[in-house]
Amino acid sequence: MSHAIRIKPASRVDLSSIPTSADGGMTKEEGKARMVELSGEINELQDLLYAAGEQSLLVVFQGMDTAGKDGAIKSVFRSVDPLGVKSWPFKVPTELELAHDFLWRVHAVTPRKGQLAIFNRSHYEDVLVVRVKELVPVKEWRARYDHINAFEKLLADSGTIILKFFLHISKDEQEERLLAREEEVEKAWKLSVGDWKERESWNAYQAAYEDALAKCSTKHAPWYVIPADRKWFRDIAVAETIIETLKSYTDAWRESLDAVGTIRKAEIDAFRSGQGES
Amino acid sequence: MSHAIRIKPASRVDLSSIPTSADGGMTKEEGKARMVELSGEINELQDLLYAAGEQSLLVVFQGMDTAGKDGAIKSVFRSVDPLGVKSWPFKVPTELELAHDFLWRVHAVTPRKGQLAIFNRSHYEDVLVVRVKELVPVKEWRARYDHINAFEKLLADSGTIILKFFLHISKDEQEERLLAREEEVEKAWKLSVGDWKERESWNAYQAAYEDALAKCSTKHAPWYVIPADRKWFRDIAVAETIIETLKSYTDAWRESLDAVGTIRKAEIDAFRSGQGES
Numbered sequence: 001m002s003h004a005i006r007i008k009p010a011s012r013v014d015l016s017s018i019p020t021s022a023d024g025g026m027t028k029e030e031g032k033a034r035m036v037e038l039s040g041e042i043n044e045l046q047d048l049l050y051a052a053g054e055q056s057l058l059v060v061f062q063g064m065d066t067a068g069k070d071g072a073i074k075s076v077f078r079s080v081d082p083l084g085v086k087s088w089p090f091k092v093p094t095e096l097e098l099a100h101d102f103l104w105r106v107h108a109v110t111p112r113k114g115q116l117a118i119f120n121r122s123h124y125e126d127v128l129v130v131r132v133k134e135l136v137p138v139k140e141w142r143a144r145y146d147h148i149n150a151f152e153k154l155l156a157d158s159g160t161i162i163l164k165f166f167l168h169i170s171k172d173e174q175e176e177r178l179l180a181r182e183e184e185v186e187k188a189w190k191l192s193v194g195d196w197k198e199r200e201s202w203n204a205y206q207a208a209y210e211d212a213l214a215k216c217s218t219k220h221a222p223w224y225v226i227p228a229d230r231k232w233f234r235d236i237a238v239a240e241t242i243i244e245t246l247k248s249y250t251d252a253w254r255e256s257l258d259a260v261g262t263i264r265k266a267e268i269d270a271f272r273s274g275q276g277e278s
Numbered sequence: 279m280s281h282a283i284r285i286k287p288a289s290r291v292d293l294s295s296i297p298t299s300a301d302g303g304m305t306k307e308e309g310k311a312r313m314v315e316l317s318g319e320i321n322e323l324q325d326l327l328y329a330a331g332e333q334s335l336l337v338v339f340q341g342m343d344t345a346g347k348d349g350a351i352k353s354v355f356r357s358v359d360p361l362g363v364k365s366w367p368f369k370v371p372t373e374l375e376l377a378h379d380f381l382w383r384v385h386a387v388t389p390r391k392g393q394l395a396i397f398n399r400s401h402y403e404d405v406l407v408v409r410v411k412e413l414v415p416v417k418e419w420r421a422r423y424d425h426i427n428a429f430e431k432l433l434a435d436s437g438t439i440i441l442k443f444f445l446h447i448s449k450d451e452q453e454e455r456l457l458a459r460e461e462e463v464e465k466a467w468k469l470s471v472g473d474w475k476e477r478e479s480w481n482a483y484q485a486a487y488e489d490a491l492a493k494c495s496t497k498h499a500p501w502y503v504i505p506a507d508r509k510w511f512r513d514i515a516v517a518e519t520i521i522e523t524l525k526s527y528t529d530a531w532r533e534s535l536d537a538v539g540t541i542r543k544a545e546i547d548a549f550r551s552g553q554g555e556s
Binding site: 051070073074077078079080081082083085086087089118120182185186188189191192193196197257258260261262264265267268271 | 329357358363466474535538546
């Protein structure tokens with residue numbers, strides 16, 4: 001059982017009622033040890049996903065500034081084979097991207113079979129920052145929830161396993177983290193006036209997230225809320241959810257690998273006898 | 279000093295005179311311990327490359343089938359932050375790719391500043407397999423060495439650090455590895471009749487590699503020959519070369535990081551005083 005909170009389809013979401021600082025009854029030391037195990041499991045599962053080449057995995061990370069998207073990605077996926085993973089950051093769209101529909105740039109980098117794609121921010125920005133900053137008319141962003149659900153259904157129907165994580169931190173924790181960046185020289189390059197300005201819209205963002213999570217958590221592309229005030233626990237909750245999900249596919253992947261291996265061996269045997277005859 | 283053999287620009291290359299089974303005077307156990315250290319160094323250097331965002335790193339892997347391209351990538355880069363790395367396999371070109379010049383698909387995925395791109399095979403296939411299998415007229419592939427050098431110069435002039443590794447195995451070692459794939463069920467999906475067929479052109483491929491290495495090893499984009507019969511030594515030789523190269527840039531990157539941090543802090547101070555006044 002994962003420590004993440006899965007949002008039921010078509011339910012109301014009240015983020016203020018979901019704790020940000022859960023620890024699953026673990027100490028930090030226990031958590032660190034647990035994470036080493038989980039990391040090993042994720043590597044094995046990803047190797048199998050890659051070798052089988054039957055399905056793809058798309059993992060979406062969203063959260064307020066400093067929620068730990070970069071940190072979680074680094075920690076959960078740092079030991080996976082680089083041959084099988086690509087992470088994609090979605091920043092302010094370029095002029096070319098804006099000249100297309102909002103899903104265009106996202107669709108272009110969805111994972112091929114066997115691959116894991118990590119979205120560091122995603123198409124959800126188009127119902128989050130776009131809504132809060134009123135970058136398009138209300139009517140336009142309101143229509144996007146349906147577009148997103150249809151798009152994710154398309155991916156799922158083509159064999160993409162989709163997991164979406166909202167890293168949930170408190171407003172106080174955000175302040176501490178922003179201030180910490182000013183203290184540490186190595187983190188100073190991550191500082192931005194923009195982060196402090198965005199913070200003034202905290203409530204508007206939380207409301208936008210509540211709608212996105214409520215409207216777009218589906219059976220085939222669920223949203224998970226991750227208590228993220230404790231970094232070590234955040235990573236565990238994300239890793240557990242990925243492992244739990246992938247485990248339901250491994251039997252099928254192993255069968256398919258065996259089948260492919262058998263066919264390849266037969267082809268080689270045929271090639272060898274052909275050579276012998278000639 | 280790295281254990282890789284750097285090809286001098288405009289020199290003759292005779293692969294048969296370069297040993298495939300060097301071990302640098304280490305035992306396998308010493309090698310494994312050394313690799314743990316090197317892996318940590320690569321991670322630190324890549325974190326710095328990423329944070330500074332001043333330059334990019336392109337690492338090209340080439341070699342005969344089973345030379346260990348996948349294995350070396352996994353081993354050398356398995357612990358780098360997935361946010362900062364993308365690996366790109368170059369297989370048989372698609373119809374769309376063939377409708378463009380041979381560098382088009384390659385150029386599209388060169389690394390942006392701060393990023394590491396790993397090429398698993400590369401634009402060199404267009405003077406290797408294309409030459410051996412006579413897929414284009416002689417005149418056409420002969421012209422490509424100059425095209426490649428001009429292209430790599432363009433990348434280097436834009437701040438891309440380029441390292442190219444030829445994983446050098448013996449013909450006997452290849453046979454052993456191909457047969458090993460038939461023994462192990464988990465490796466059977468990697469089997470291919472094509473590999474045995476390609477093996478019949480071993481000498482033609484070695485000659486094509488000799489030309490590619492001789493004509494395209496430049497100051498800004500050197501070729502390295504890696505003795506690759508011993509997998510553990512192969513990984514060490516690749517890792518050492520990357521580390522040695524990146525170390526010459528770290529002072530500049532640290533300075534640039536400090537400068538950015540100072541500017542960001544000043545911006546935030548200005549923002550705060552602006553808020554205080556209003």
